[in-house]
Amino acid sequence: MNSKRFLVTIVALILLTSIMAGCSSKNNEAGNNAGDSGKKEKVAIKVWLTPQWKGVLDATEPGADYDSFFKHAAEKFTAQYSKYDAKVDVEVIAGDQRDQLLNVNLSSGTPPDVIFESVFALGDYVHRGALAPLTDIVDDASKKDIAQSYWDSVTFGKDVYFYPFQNNPGTLVYNADMFKAAGLEKFVGGDTEIKTWTLAEYEEILKGLKDNLPKDKYSNAYPMALYAMNNQGDTWNLAYLRMFGNKFFDDQGNIVLDDANGVKAAAWLKKIKDAGYTNPGPESVSSNDVNGMFQNQQLAISFTNPVLFNNTKADMESGKLKKFDARLANIPSESGDPLSFTYVTGAGVFNTKDEKRMEVAKDFVKFFSTDPELVKSSKNAIPVRSSVAEEFKSEKPLFAAYDANSKYLFNFTGNVPGYSQLREVLYPELQALYMGASTPERAVKEYQTKGNKVIQTNKANSVIYGNQ
Structure with missing residues (x-):
């Protein structure tokens, strides 16, 4: 009897040892796996x-x-x-x-x-x-x-x-005080509004500013900023050329400005310049120049973006600029839908x-x-x-x-290849237009021809157009 009890005890100890060894092995395996997962590359x-x-x-x-x-x-x-x-x-x-x-x-x-x-x-x-x-x-x-x-x-x-x-975003900025001084209160929007005018209203505003702005208070001042000295700030010029409905680029990334609407837009720019609705000599005036003129209240309407707009406001608060009421507006279009980029x-x-x-x-x-x-x-x-x-x-x-x-918003670059080079093509054509050396028809045709040459050259090396 004692021998049987001894044998049972020995077997039980062997089984218990095996179970414990198995558990230990599994625990070690789990521990090793955990260690491996903690060592990320x-x-x-x-x-x-x-x-x-x-x-x-x-x-x-x-x-x-x-x-x-x-x-x-x-x-x-x-x-x-x-x-x-x-x-x-x-x-x-x-x-x-x-x-x-x-x-x-x-x-x-x-x-x-x-x-x-x-x-x-x-x-x-x-x-x-x-x-x-x-x-x-x-x-x-x-x-x-x-x-x-x-x-x-x-x-x-x-x-x-x-x-x-x-x-x-790019918009227009206007001096609401100058508007009011010229009797144009009805066109002034709220101070937290981006005002939208129709093209007819905008032309009324330009004429009203030219004719009625008090010369004693705003000497040597003009209604609207216009510039074409270089490629800086050229995005606003691209917007003006879209004012009469021209889509600028076709679905293949080619410039299509040379149509009736493109010519009409170029003619409008020349018309407002010749009418005295803009600063004189835009062909030799830069975007920096007109920004300074607007800040000094020599222009009633100019171009802006949030950085420029906030900097102007900050300079007024600091005393660097004389305070005036600057507000935002969209670029108008013939259709009535505003243009923005x-x-x-x-x-x-x-x-x-x-x-x-x-x-x-x-x-x-x-x-x-x-x-x-x-x-x-x-x-x-x-x-x-x-x-x-x-x-x-x-x-x-x-x-x-x-x-x-x-x-x-419109996509002003069209995401076409060679856009940085394309910027060098526009302003010389605008300069010729403003100086009378070119006509609206010729200006848009020359820009389209030269611009598409730039695009075609760059398309040849584009992975985007190469994959289409």
């Missing part, structure tokens, strides 16, 4: 940006600088990122050195992984094949929150190449050929472009998201007006 990406705004949400933050937002976004991104052990390096580059730095680094195979900049300045890099499509990271919620006109600005061919974050700012991802870096770069771009808290920083310019405009409209009353105006 390191991937570092580089982000470049030109100076945009200081601080994360506000320039009054302690230590606020141009890289504050992206450093904060990088910290938040890497803390929650599970695919890789990611590192995001942020570098601010000077705007006037952007192209030189990009070209040098592209030539040496060391471009940044992400760039945050105005899309208008980067379109040619898309056509060169230097940037990767971002269509796969655009979500339905963002498509709904961001107006289609902004997506049109960042779409080349069939793909999205930049994730819209904020924008800098914008410079969309957002992020692009360079085609570095490194799949893991490009994956992390795209994930980072999507993260800071969609994160509910980070997108609030777009309030430092004009938000592209209606939700952000709505949230901050009490703090920034014009946000609602800009958001409502988005449906009138």
Whole structure:
């Protein structure tokens, strides 16, 4: 009996030892697997940006600088990122050195992984094949929150190449005090409104300013700014050439200004110049010149964007400029629908050929472009998201007006290849028009012929048109 009990005890001990060993083995295996999953592969990406705004949400933050937002976004991104052990390096580059730095680094195979900049300045890099499509990271919620006109600005061919974050819309600015002095009170809009006038009303305004503006109070003043000295501020001239319905580009990216509506627009510009409705000598006047004239109340209507407009207001508050009532208006058109355009700012991802870096770069771009808290920083310019405009409209009353105006935006570049070169073609034709050396018919024909030559040359090397 004692022998049987001893044998049973021995067997039980052996079984217990086996079970414990099995559990220990499984625990060790689980522990090893856990250790392996904790060792994620390191991937570092580089982000470049030109100076945009200081601080994360506000320039009054302690230590606020141009890289504050992206450093904060990088910290938040890497803390929650599970695919890789990611590192995001942020570098601010000077705007006037952007192209030189990009070209040098592209030539040496060391471009940044992400760039945050105005899309208008980067379109040619898309056509060169230097940037990767971002269509796969655009979500339905963002498509709904961001107006289609902004997506049109960042779409080349069939793909999205930049994730819209904020924008800098172009409008007219007018001196409401000068309007009132000329008896034009009925045309003055609200101080948080982007006023829309019909073309007939606008012509009435120009005539009223010329005829009725008190010379004793506003000596040497003119109704409207007009300039063509160089390519700066040329986007407003492109808008004026669309005033009578010309669509400017066709579906193949060719200039089609040479039609009855294009000629009519060029003739209108010459007409208002000859009638004395503009500053004299626009062929030798720059956009900077007319901006200064408007600030000194020598022009009643000029061009502006939120940066220029806010700077003018700030200079009034600081005492640099004499105070006057500056308000916003749309560029009118014959159809009655106003014309507006914008410079969309957002992020692009360079085609570095490194799949893991490009994956992390795209994930980072999507993260800071969609994160509910980070997108609030777009309030430092004009938000592209209606939700952000709505949230901050009490703090920034014009946000609602800009958001409502988005449906009138046209894509001024047409996203055509060679747009930066195309800018050099327009102003010489306008100069000839204003000096009487060319007719409206000839000016639009010459611009179209020379401009399309630029576009065709660049289409030959475009990955967008090469894939169509």
